[in-house]
Amino acid sequence: MTDSSSDELVIMLRKAVSRTSLLAEGNDPKLDSIVRQIRQTITKGANAKEIQAVLSNAEPLLIQNDEVQLKRARLIRATLERLIDLLEKQEGSRVPQRDKKQLESQIRVQWQTSSQWPSLVKGFLSLAQKTLSTSEPEPPESRSSFLTRLFNRQESDGQQNTSNPNQGTLDSADIMKQVSHTLIDLLNNLALPSRYDENINDLEHAFTQTTNLQDLPGLLDEVVHLIMISVGKTQENLTNYLSQLNKQLASINESISSSVNSQANLSQSRENFNCKLQNQVTNTAEAVKKSNDLDSLKSLIDERLTTISETMEEHKTQMIEQERHANQSITQLKNKVTKMEKDTVSLRSLLQEKLAQAMTDSLTDLPNRTAYQDAILPLCKFMQKTKKPLCLAVCDIDFFKKVNDTWGHQAGDKVLRLVPKQIKNALAKEDLMFRYGGEEFVIVFPNTALKDAEARAEAVRRTVFETPFNMQGEPINISVSIGITQLMPQESPEALFSRADKQLYLAKESGRNKVVADK
Numbered sequence: 317m318t319d320s321s322s323d324e325l326v327i328m329l330r331k332a333v334s335r336t337s338l339l340a341e342g343n344d345p346k347l348d349s350i351v352r353q354i355r356q357t358i359t360k361g362a363n364a365k366e367i368q369a370v371l372s373n374a375e376p377l378l379i380q381n382d383e384v385q386l387k388r389a390r391l392i393r394a395t396l397e398r399l400i401d402l403l404e405k406q407e408g409s410r411v412p413q414r415d416k417k418q419l420e421s422q423i424r425v426q427w428q429t430s431s432q433w434p435s436l437v438k439g440f441l442s443l444a445q446k447t448l449s450t451s452e453p454e455p456p457e458s459r460s461s462f463l464t465r466l467f468n469r470q471e472s473d474g475q476q477n478t479s480n481p482n483q484g485t486l487d488s489a490d491i492m493k494q495v496s497h498t499l500i501d502l503l504n505n506l507a508l509p510s511r512y513d514e515n516i517n518d519l520e521h522a523f524t525q526t527t528n529l530q531d532l533p534g535l536l537d538e539v540v541h542l543i544m545i546s547v548g549k550t551q552e553n554l555t556n557y558l559s560q561l562n563k564q565l566a567s568i569n570e571s572i573s574s575s576v577n578s579q580a581n582l583s584q585s586r587e588n589f590n591c592k593l594q595n596q597v598t599n600t601a602e603a604v605k606k607s608n609d610l611d612s613l614k615s616l617i618d619e620r621l622t623t624i625s626e627t628m629e630e631h632k633t634q635m636i637e638q639e640r641h642a643n644q645s646i647t648q649l650k651n652k653v654t655k656m657e658k659d660t661v662s663l664r665s666l667l668q669e670k671l672a673q674a675m676t677d678s679l680t681d682l683p684n685r686t687a688y689q690d691a692i693l694p695l696c697k698f699m700q701k702t703k704k705p706l707c708l709a710v711c712d713i714d715f716f717k718k719v720n721d722t723w724g725h726q727a728g729d730k731v732l733r734l735v736p737k738q739i740k741n742a743l744a745k746e747d748l749m750f751r752y753g754g755e756e757f758v759i760v761f762p763n764t765a766l767k768d769a770e771a772r773a774e775a776v777r778r779t780v781f782e783t784p785f786n787m788q789g790e791p792i793n794i795s796v797s798i799g800i801t802q803l804m805p806q807e808s809p810e811a812l813f814s815r816a817d818k819q820l821y822l823a824k825e826s827g828r829n830k831v832v833a834d835k
C-alpha cells in the first residue's frame with residue numbers, strides 16, 4: 317500500500333469512527349465520556365488502519381440496535397394511540413380534546429426518543445384521569461382513576477356489557493380486557509434482560525387476574541418502571557459496543573509497540589554481533605603478537621578463525637530466522653491491510669446506502685424526520701447568526717383517517733404520495749419539505765419572513781384543496797391545515813417546532829383547511 321493511500325485510509329477511518337461515535341453521543345453521561353475518549357485516541361493518531369476491523373464488527377451491531385429501537389418505539393406509539401382510542405370509546409366519557417391533541421402531538425414529536433417513553437405513558441394516565449373529572453358527575457370517590465371508575469361502574473351496574481369493540485363505545489370489561497392485552501403486548505416486547513422475566517410474568521398475571529382495582533395504578537407504575545429499565549438497557553448495549561471499540565484500539569496500539577520493540581531487538585543483536593566480532597579480532601591480533609613460533613601461530617590462527625566463523629554462522633542463522641519472522645509479519649500485516657481496504661470500501665458504500673435510506677421516506681421519497689433533525693439546527697443557527705428570517709410550517713392532512721377508512725390504506729398511500737407533489741408546486745425553489753411522520757409534513761422557508769411564508773402556505777392550502785383526487789372514479793377534495801411561525805433570535809429548533817405545532821392545533825380546532833400564523 318502506498319503512503320498516500322494509507323493516509324487516505326487513515327483519514328477515512330478516523331471520520332468513520334468519529335461519525336459512529338457521534339451516533340452514540342448525548343444518550344448518557346457515561347457514554348459521552350467513552351465517546352470523548354475514543355475521539356481523543358483517534359486525534360492522537362492511533363494506528364487507525366486497524367480500526368476498520370472494529371468498525372466491521374460494530375456496524376451490524378449499530379444497525380441492529382437502531383432497528384430494534386425503532387421497532388420498540390413504533391410499538392410504544394401504537395400502544396399509546398390504542399389506549400387513547402380505547403379511552404374515547406368508553407361509554408359516556410368525554411376526553412378533553414385539547415389535552416388529547418397535546419398528548420398526541422407530544423407522542424408525534426417524542427415517540428422515537430426512548431427517554432421520553434415513561435413520560436408519555438404518564439401523560440396517558442393523566443389524560444385518563446382528566447377524562448373522568450370532565451365527564452358527567454359521578455360519586456367523587458369513583459373519579460380517582462380511569463380504571464377505578466371503569467370497574468366501579470361495572471360493579472354498580474352488576475351486568476356485563478358485550479358491545480362490539482369496533483363499534484362506538486365499549487363497556488368497562490371490554491376496555492379493561494383490551495387495556496390489559498395492549499399493555500401485556502408492550503411488556504413482552506420490551507426485550508428486558510431475562511432476570512426481569514419474573515417481574516413481567518407477575519405483572520401479566522396481575523393484569524389478567526386482578527380484581528383489586530386499587531392495585532391498577534400501581535401496576536401501571538410498574539409498567540413505567542420496566543420501560544425505564546428497557547431504555548437503560550438500550551444504552552447499556554451501546555456502552556458495551558463502545559468499550560469493545562476502545563479495547564480494540566488499545567490492542568492496535570499494543571501491536572504497534574511490539575513491532576517497534578522487535579525492530580529494537582534486531583538492532584541490538586546486530587550491535588552484539590559487531591562487538592563480539594571486534595573482540596575476537598582484537599584478541600587474535602594480540603595473540604599473534606605474543607606468539608613466537610610458526611606452528612603455534614598457525615594453530616592459534618586456525619583456532620581463532622574457527623571461532624570467528626562459528627560466530628558468523630550463528631549470527632547468519634539468527635539473521636535468517638529474524639528475517640523469516642519479519643517477512644511473516646509483513647505478509648500478515650499486508651493481508652490485514654488489504655482486507656481492511658476491501659472492508660473499508662464495502663463499509664463506506666454500506667454506510668452511505670444506510671445513511672441515504674435512513675434519511676429518505678420510502679413512500680413519498682421526501683427527506684424524513686431524521687433528515688429534518690439533521691438539517692434544522694445548523695439552518696436555524698446560520699439564520700440567527702446572519703440575522704436572516706426563517707419560517708417553519710407544520711402541515712397536516714385533514715381527516716386522513718377517514719380517507720383510509722373509506723377508500724382503504726392503498727388510497728391513503730396514494731394521497732400521501734400526491735399531496736407533497738401538490739405542496740411542492742406552491743412552494744419556492746429554496747423551500748424545504750420533510751415528511752415528519754404519518755400524514756404530517758414540515759416545510760422550512762429559509763430567508764423568508766412570516767408575511768411571505770404565510771402567503772406561500774396559503775398557496776399550498778389552496779392548491780391542495782383545489783386539486784381533487786380521483787377515488788374510484790369520484791373526485792374527492794382533500795384539505796390540509798397548516799400552523800406557521802417565524803424563528804426568533806436565540807430560539808431552539810424544538811421551541812420553533814412547538815410554536816408552529818400549536819398553530820396547527822388552532823387551525824384544526826377552528827375548522828381545518830386553514831393556515832394559522834403565530835404573529
Ligand SMILES: Nc1nc2c(ncn2[C@@H]2O[C@H](COP(=O)(O)OP(=O)(O)OP(=O)(O)O)[C@@H](O)[C@H]2O)c(=O)[nH]1
Pocket residue numbers: 679712713714715716717718720724725726727728729732753754755824828
Ligand atoms: N395509508 C396510510 N395511512 C397512514 C400512514 N401513516 C399514518 N397513517 C394514518 O393516518 C391517520 C391519522 O389519523 P389522525 O391522527 O386521527 O388524524 P386525521 O384523521 O387526519 O384527523 P385530523 O388530523 O384531526 O384532521 C391514522 O389513521 C394513521 O393510521 C401511512 O403511511 N399510510
